[in-house]
Amino acid sequence: MLADEYEADRDGGAPIDTLEQYCEAHGWSFERLGDDELIATVQGSWAKYELRGVWREEDRVLQILALPDIRVPADRRPQLYETIGLVNEQLWIGHFELWSSSGILLFRHGALLDLANDAALTIDQAETLIEAAIEECERFYPVFQFVLWGGKSPTEAIAAALIETHGEA
Template sequence: MRAVEARFETEDDAAPLEMLVALFEARGWPCEASAEEISGEIQGSWAKYQLRAIWRGEDRVLQLLCLPDIRIATEKKAAAQELVALANEQMWLGHFDIWSNGNVLLYRNGTLLGNDGLLSLDQAQSLVEIAVEECDRFYPAFQFVLWGDKEPREALKAAMVDAAGEA
């Protein structure tokens, strides 16, 4: 983290993709960037997630996509869509979608930045952490539905059980 802080003082803001590249580099996460997009991989608790950030400068919107590499089989699509709706009811920021192109599950969050179109280090860290945490939180429920043949409500209930105490 110090590399990011050395590059940008904690109160400094930067162009959104530039700040995300610095964050990825500081954390040792592989990434590729262009003028409008950054793409990289982050290890979550359950899987590696592909993270993409797309910058629309004319609208000052940063869209963050986190893909847990889950493809939805045609025969499971109705159950997966029900689970997406149930999961989205539990979320405050962002939402899950199933992309029609390839039936891929993804988390999406759009952030409108201020008139200057800049992103702070705290914002960058929060956006990435929230995306990974939400994918980690609901990953087991999708596993239960897609590979364990559980009903969506049952899968969500089983996945949302918090362990009491510590091992």
């Protein structure tokens, strides 16, 4: 759906409504968990990602989380913490983190929205937030895999995974 078409159809709803419409337009499967949370599934080139949009009205913050289905065993967490630190230095928007209780790796970004002044989430903003989360997961998925299962150091993994290629094979 084009941004102009979307804006014409928009009813000025909450940010989760905007995310829902974005997911519908892309044909992604999703589920609403009340008025303040949406969970979608998106197939990337490396993995299937779970995307979550969580709206905290009291703070006016929309969080976008992307979970690339990477669980980190306790004995590999020190290497992954180092990897996350090096990866996060390269990001302009959002960050990767590791949930200590479950060992789940995720990408997270929070956007402060000024809904008090009728500055609702636009389709362009939703696209930026969602696509950035997916793109960063896709870009760094091999890095995390190289560290976890390929026996590479964080520095080696980043160098191996982020080689610039020209053209297509």
